[in-house]
Amino acid sequence: MKTLLFINLRSHKVERVAPVIKAKRQGYRVVLMTDHDPQLIDSGLDEVIEIDTYDETAVVEAALAYHQQHPLSGILTWSDKDVELVAQLNDRLQLPGIPMSHVKNARNKYLMRVAFDQVPNISPDFENVRSEADLRHAVARIGTPGILKPVGASGSKGIFKIESEECIDYVYETLRHATSPERDKVYRYYPNDYIYEGYLVGEEVSVEGVVQNGEVRIAGITDKAVTPEYSLEYMAIFPSDKHAALQQEIKTKATQAIQSLGINHCAFHLEGRVTKDGFKVIEAAARPGGGFITSHLIPGASGRSFIEKILDVAVGKDVTENWPTFDQTSKKMCFYSIMAEQAGTFKGIKGVERLAEIPGIHHVVPLKNYGDSVVLPPEHFSSCFVLNIVFEAESTEAVQQKIDWIHEVIEVVVA
Numbered sequence: 001m002k003t004l005l006f007i008n009l010r011s012h013k014v015e016r017v018a019p020v021i022k023a024k025r026q027g028y029r030v031v032l033m034t035d036h037d038p039q040l041i042d043s044g045l046d047e048v049i050e051i052d053t054y055d056e057t058a059v060v061e062a063a064l065a066y067h068q069q070h071p072l073s074g075i076l077t078w079s080d081k082d083v084e085l086v087a088q089l090n091d092r093l094q095l096p097g098i099p100m101s102h103v104k105n106a107r108n109k110y111l112m113r114v115a116f117d118q119v120p121n122i123s124p125d126f127e128n129v130r131s132e133a134d135l136r137h138a139v140a141r142i143g144t145p146g147i148l149k150p151v152g153a154s155g156s157k158g159i160f161k162i163e164s165e166e167c168i169d170y171v172y173e174t175l176r177h178a179t180s181p182e183r184d185k186v187y188r189y190y191p192n193d194y195i196y197e198g199y200l201v202g203e204e205v206s207v208e209g210v211v212q213n214g215e216v217r218i219a220g221i222t223d224k225a226v227t228p229e230y231s232l233e234y235m236a237i238f239p240s241d242k243h244a245a246l247q248q249e250i251k252t253k254a255t256q257a258i259q260s261l262g263i264n265h266c267a268f269h270l271e272g273r274v275t276k277d278g279f280k281v282i283e284a285a286a287r288p289g290g291g292f293i294t295s296h297l298i299p300g301a302s303g304r305s306f307i308e309k310i311l312d313v314a315v316g317k318d319v320t321e322n323w324p325t326f327d328q329t330s331k332k333m334c335f336y337s338i339m340a341e342q343a344g345t346f347k348g349i350k351g352v353e354r355l356a357e358i359p360g361i362h363h364v365v366p367l368k369n370y371g372d373s374v375v376l377p378p379e380h381f382s383s384c385f386v387l388n389i390v391f392e393a394e395s396t397e398a399v400q401q402k403i404d405w406i407h408e409v410i411e412v413v414v415a
Contacts, residue, residue: 002073002315003029003046005063005089007082008053009038010290012388014363018295019078019288020044022307028073031066033059054185056085063089074314076266076287080154081186083107083286090265096212096316098286102262106286109151110195112261119256122272122281124198132172138196139165145199147231148172150179152190154285157381159231161199178378200280202273205240207254208289208298208306210267210313215320216255219306220327221247222293223396224271227339230377232384234337235403238297239327241396242274250279257281267310269293296362296390297333302326331392334399336406338387340414343379346372347413349387354409358402363390374414386412 004023009016009032017040023030024044031047032038035054049066053059066072075095077086083098084107090097098106105115110128117123127138129148139146139162148171149159158179160171181188204226209218221240226233240247254270261284269289271282288294288310298306304326309319340346346368355364365388368374375383389406393399 001029003070005072005075006032007077007086008034010078013365015292015295019307076314080285096265098263098266105261106263109283115260116257116281118260122253126197129194129196135172142198146196147199148196151193151195174378200273200275202275204273207270211258211264212313216258217323218251221250236291236293236335238301238333253279292335292390298326300333301329301331332399333392336389337385339384340374340386340412342414343374343376344414346374347415350411351409358405360392
């Protein structure tokens with residue numbers, strides 16, 4: 001029986017269990033190395049190894065030692081933080097994985113943008129920013145509005161829109177405070193390192209797929225919604241409702257963008273916007289898409305498992321010849337997240353039990369307990385979310401109708 005090593009899981013409840021269950025159904029042993037045992041109920045995990053995954057040296061030593069006792073067939077992660085660590089492990093054990101020579105292109109957003117620049121007309125102007133003087137120079141050259149963000153974060157953390165030169169002082173100091181490594185360990189990787197780029201106006205989408213032996217295979221396009229401020233993702237619908245010609249443009253440019261990064265033998269999640277000048281790429285991650293896209297939206301809409309293909313790539317099983325069709329379906333799957341409108345203490349959600357009355361609701365996942373603190377951006381970038389909902393609908397219009405019903409029956413109480 002082949003053994004898979006997962007380095008951490010997704011943070012969202014329900015979502016994080018899906019790859020473990022799928023791997024077990026495919027006959028794998030599954031070992032999890034993680035900072036904290038997630039205490040999953042009957043997940044099927046064969047072993048849980050608690051270790052500080054920010055200590056790459058310790059993790060590599062532990063994985064090599066484990067491999068001597070139980071040979072590993074594949075190593076993968078489900079979030080950005082551990083992409084470089086997984087590449088290092090796969091390189092040391094000669095397993096399928098991202099080349100060490102190119103893995104930083106998938107983690108450092110400045111290097112990523114430099115790589116994307118090989119492809120015509122997919123990037124806005126951009127500059128690396130490591131000081132306020134750098135930012136002033138970048139804004140003077142590129143103009144406003146623009147986006148300032150850390151080069152090594154993920155999950156919509158630390159994304160600031162600069163509307164004019166007058167707000168440079170405030171935004172830069174607020175961003176430095178919000179991205180302090182003391183506040184969040186993820187900023188240890190590229191501390192005080194940012195990118196400023198021209199703001200892309202248009203509807204946001206993501207592209208999900210894998211790359212194996214240099215060949216890109218796309219599962220489909222997800223329509224997204226983000227907040228105007230801080231670009232927090234709160235809705236995803238799969239498959240996309242964009243017209244056929246636009247979807248082909250998106251897929252073609254996404255393929256070129258992924259190939260420009262030089263990544264290989266991994267899943268990818270690419271984000272972009274449909275602008276008046278065509279599809280433009282925001283960034284790409286060398287791991288599966290979160291926000292329930294990989295775990296629930298794609299399989300729920302298509303009836304096919306995208307996770308199965310991700311695991312196949314991790315162990316070197318060819319997926320390029322008989323790639324299934326994931327997105328040729330009229331059924332829609334939606335992830336929708338409810339945000340609190342004010343900071344304070346969480347007191348509950350009135351009417352949440354009535355969500356069960358809405359046809360097509362699959363999961364209702366509370367994110368807060370009574371008495372928890374609710375903190376708004378930019379002080380914190382995820383504390384404002386209080387409830388995740390996954391549901392199906394027969395059309396995009398039906399998705400919106402169900403969202404309207406959701407807001408009719410619930411009320412978030414924060415005092």
